[in-house]
Amino acid sequence: MTDTRIAAPMLGGWGAARRRAKAARDAEFTAFVEATGVRLRRSAYLMCRDWHLAQDLTQHTFARMYAAWERIRNGTNLDAYSRRVLMNAVFDQQRRRSGSEIVLADLPDRADRASPATSELRLALVDALARLTVKDRAVLVLRHAEDHSVETVAAILGLSVSAVKMRDSRALSRLRALLGEDFPDR
Numbered sequence: 001m002t003d004t005r006i007a008a009p010m011l012g013g014w015g016a017a018r019r020r021a022k023a024a025r026d027a028e029f030t031a032f033v034e035a036t037g038v039r040l041r042r043s044a045y046l047m048c049r050d051w052h053l054a055q056d057l058t059q060h061t062f063a064r065m066y067a068a069w070e071r072i073r074n075g076t077n078l079d080a081y082s083r084r085v086l087m088n089a090v091f092d093q094q095r096r097r098s099g100s101e102i103v104l105a106d107l108p109d110r111a112d113r114a115s116p117a118t119s120e121l122r123l124a125l126v127d128a129l130a131r132l133t134v135k136d137r138a139v140l141v142l143r144h145a146e147d148h149s150v151e152t153v154a155a156i157l158g159l160s161v162s163a164v165k166m167r168d169s170r171a172l173s174r175l176r177a178l179l180g181e182d183f184p185d186r
Contacts, residue, residue, distance in 0.1 A: 029069050032078060033062055039146070040086050046141045047090045049130050057093060061086045083146075083156045087138050094134045128178040136171035143168055 040061060044054035064085050065072065072081055129137055135157070142153045143164070154164045 025069060025073070028073065029066055032065075036079065036082055037062075040082060043083070043141055043146060044086060044090065046126070046129065046145055047087075047134070047137055048093070049126060053093070057086060057089045060089045064089075080152065080156055083142065084158075087142075087157060090138065091134060124179060128175055131178055132171055132174060136167055136174070139164055139167045140171050140175065 037058065041054050041058045044057040045051055048054055048057065061082055065078075065082060072078065129140065132140070138157060139153060142148050142156060143150070148156070150161055150164050150168070153159075153168075154161045157164070159167070
């Protein structure tokens with residue numbers, strides 16, 4: 001028979017070690033969220049043009065990653081993994097969303113106080129971007145807004161390199177056609 005007075009402190013030590021390990025894991029995940037949250041939210045906004053939905057998609061991404069954190073935290077490119085989870089969430093949301101729904105969210109106030117001309121250009125670009133298919137938008141956002149290589153975009157979206165190049169070229173041509181000849185090409 002085991003004396004419970006001896007077993008209790010040993011179990012308490014085991015529980016304390018598990019709590020410390022969980023606290024360390026949570027701190028590591030929190031640091032990751034703080035480092036990548038703004039970038040992911042900005043990418044989500046460029047994909048959906050709605051700051052509230054972008055926040056929801058970002059939170060969904062972090063929730064999915066937290067559930068798998070123990071498995072992915074070591075040996076995984078967390079930036080690429082987070083972009084892939086975000087893009088999957090955007091694609092899933094796009095499939096569920098009604099085709100007649102139009103998002104009319106305003107851009108949030110910015111600290112950099114851009115000129116009205118710059119703001120108008122940015123709004124025109126975001127509106128034209130929204131007219132593209134979700135996959136074309138994903139390629140343009142990852143390739144040009146986040147400045148990733150073709151190979152990285154292909155890995156994130158699960159496409160071949162040639163498919164990314166083709167989508168990028170066609171999407172840029174369509175975007176230029178939507179913006180018109182008067183739009184400055186910078």
